[in-house]
Amino acid sequence: MGGLEHATPGILLVLIGACVLLYRELSRGSKGYVHHIRRIAGVDAIEGAVGRCAEQGRSVVFTTALTDVGPVLFACLGVLHSIAKRVAQYKLKLQVPQYSPEAMALVEDTVREAYREVGRANAFDPESIRFLSSEQFAFASGYMGLMHREKAGAAFMFGVFAAEALVLAEAGQQVGARQVAASVSPEQVAFFICTCDYTLIGEELFGASAYMSREPVQVATLAAQDRFKLFFIALIIVGVFLATLRQWMPELGGYMPHLILLKDWSAFGW
Amino acid sequence: MVATQSGDTRARVIRFFTFLGGIYFFVYFVLPEPLVEELGMKAHHEQISNGFIVVGSMAIGLGLFNLVRTHGARCVFARPGWMNSLSLLLGLFVTVGVMSLQWIHSMKSSGEVQDVQMIGEFASKIGDDARGKSGIVDPSTGVVLREYASQKLGKIALHIAGDQEIVADVAHEVLRxxxxxxIEDLRKDEWYLGTSSDLSALTLFTQKSNELASSYSVLMQAEASQATIQRLYNFLYDGLFNQLGSAMFALLGVYIAAAAYRAFRVRTLESALMMTAAVVVMLGQISFGKEIYEEMPAIRQWLLEVPNSAAFRAIRLGAGIAGLMLAIRMWLSIESTSFSSEKK
Known part of the structure; x- marks a missing residue:
């Protein structure tokens, strides 16, 4: 099914529901309610990888690869912020090769901010945020070169990836870097599982930032998205039940949850 | 104190424009299509969307600046690897130069073609005007058109003579x-010579002019493809850039084998499951698989369509919902420190 250009009343209701849930969780967070976040081994490994770099005196590489400005990039920036703070504390070298010039400005701001927060603003090197190319494989070859020159001790690949994912991950493998990857691209997850030490799958990328920072706003968002997901899981279960029931009662056809959600405004007189 | 105030103002301005940009797209999405059309949003939506793309494309300058700053400094201070940086910068400037010259050249060619197309368009306009006046062609505009056509025909004839000395292959000879x-045909045309000024003669002249313009366009395109600047562009883009990209892509073949070797070593139950699934999918893909077991392609199809799709959908659903929540937070600028000078 292609994307919708305009929301149906059902989708509008869902969007309003999402806003209400987010508002509720943010209010609870502001009142001091602390949500429990389950342990994510991949995120715990990030700290270990940075610590290993400190022991070996090797640099840390973080890439958002093909991620453009959008929610995924902001989720990656949260993780980058936490990593950059640790890198600054341990006086390590951080390299953030860039594919998207738009994202680069935000990345630079995030890293600079992290260095400032730990009181090492002077140690921030703008050249560590390096634009490589906006061409997929030119970026991949630039990243490979960087990994081999720097002999990075840890590589973090967070964001949107395509065919270059395996090239990037193999480059890290070749120099013996500890690698943690997180991708919302399901097709690339398999490649990361094969080549990286830890892989965060799908929404874990969004959770990683909240897990690392424990910032109330981020934790509240995580809680809201979990509740929202529960709603969808319930919807799927109801849908499966009704679809099964429809085998015996065909007149139920119009009452499928997804059909109700997709009923457009014309059904309401518009 | 002053710095903090300016920082706060900056943060407020960014929040305001983020909200403004977001609310437009939100309203456009949630309103019913008939209402969007009624409000006139539909008519301008493409322009507004393009505007956002244009603003985004300005960031390319940032990338360029970063490249020049990083690699320029390395060259100037002769830091390790300065030769690589120099070759990158040379490559960058040569490519920009060649692409700019190629663009100027193609603009010039299309401008010349448009000038010739103008003869036919001018004649057609005169014909349309005449039809509105019971078929009487205005003699004064006819004189202007003849003068314009004569000037352009002379220019094309000169161009052909000059072109003969530069490009001398068979294909160009046929076009010339x-x-x-x-040109000769048009020069002998009754309306062009002024021996006939009726509407049917003008229509014939219009048709011949359009055919001439189309032939001229073909010749110019053929010439442009042979021009030195175009050849240089082809060498850089098709000859180097695309080929290097393909070479990088080809590395995937080797890397997939290396990654598969690591992943398919049966050490745990999960890796055993993964290897079994991969072997079945691979065997189902090739004709040999059917020889081993007839249902192999069907099992492969089931693996891809049922368990694999289910996992993909779960990942997409989770990531989609998380993205939606984060998007709402970004839109309403419910952020902690990004873009803001409010320090902890």
Whole structure:
């Protein structure tokens, strides 16, 4: 099914529901309610990888690869912020090769901010945020070169990836870097599982930032998205039940949850 | 104190514009299509969307600046690897230069073609005007058109003569001969010579002019493809850039084998499951698989369509919902420190 250009009343209701849930969780967070976040081994490994770099005196590489400005990039920036703070504390070298010039400005701001927060603003090197190319494989070859020159001790690949994912991950493998990857691209997850030490799958990328920072706003968002997901899981279960029931009662056809959600405004007189 | 105030103002301005940009797209999405059309949003939506793309594309300058700053400094201070940086910068400037010259050249060619197309368009306009006045062609505009056509025909004839000395292959010769015969034909045209000024003669002249313009366009395109700057562009883009990209892509073949070797070593139950699934999918893909077991392609199809799709959908659903929540937070600028000077 292609994307919708305009929301149906059902989708509008869902969007309003999402806003209400987010508002509720943010209010609870502001009142001091602390949500429990389950342990994510991949995120715990990030700290270990940075610590290993400190022991070996090797640099840390973080890439958002093909991620453009959008929610995924902001989720990656949260993780980058936490990593950059640790890198600054341990006086390590951080390299953030860039594919998207738009994202680069935000990345630079995030890293600079992290260095400032730990009181090492002077140690921030703008050249560590390096634009490589906006061409997929030119970026991949630039990243490979960087990994081999720097002999990075840890590589973090967070964001949107395509065919270059395996090239990037193999480059890290070749120099013996500890690698943690997180991708919302399901097709690339398999490649990361094969080549990286830890892989965060799908929404874990969004959770990683909240897990690392424990910032109330981020934790509240995580809680809201979990509740929202529960709603969808319930919807799927109801849908499966009704679809099964429809085998015996065909007149139920119009009452499928997804059909109700997709009923457009014309059904309401518009 | 002053710095903090300016920082706060900056943060407020960014929040305001983020909200403004977001609310437009939100309203456009949630309103019913008939209402969007009624409000006139539909008519301008493409322009507004393009505007956002244009603003985004300005960031390319940032990338360029970063490249020049990083690699320029390395060259100037002769830091390790300065030769690589120099070759990158040379490559960058040569490519920009060649692409700019190629663009100027193609603009010039299309401008010349448009000038010739103008003869036919002018004649057609005169014909349309005449039809509105019971078929009487205005003699004064006819004189202007003849003068314009004569000037352009002379220019094309000169171009052909000059072109003959530069490009001398058979294909160009055929095009040149065709164009020369069309010029001669047009020069003998009754309306062009002024021996006939009725509407049917003008229509015939319009048709011949359009055919001439189309032949001229073909010749110019053929010439442009042979021009030195175009050849240089082809060498850089098709010859180097695309080939290097393909070479990088080809590395995937080797890397997939290396990654598969690591992943398929049966050490745990999960890796055993993964290897079994991969072997079944691979065997189902090739004709040999059917020889082993007839249902192999069907099992492969089931693996891809049922368990694999289910996992993909779960990942997409989770990531989609998380993205939606984060998007709402970004839109309403419910952020902690990004873009803001409010320090902890």
């Amino acid at each position: 001969k065709d164009l020369a015969s069309r």
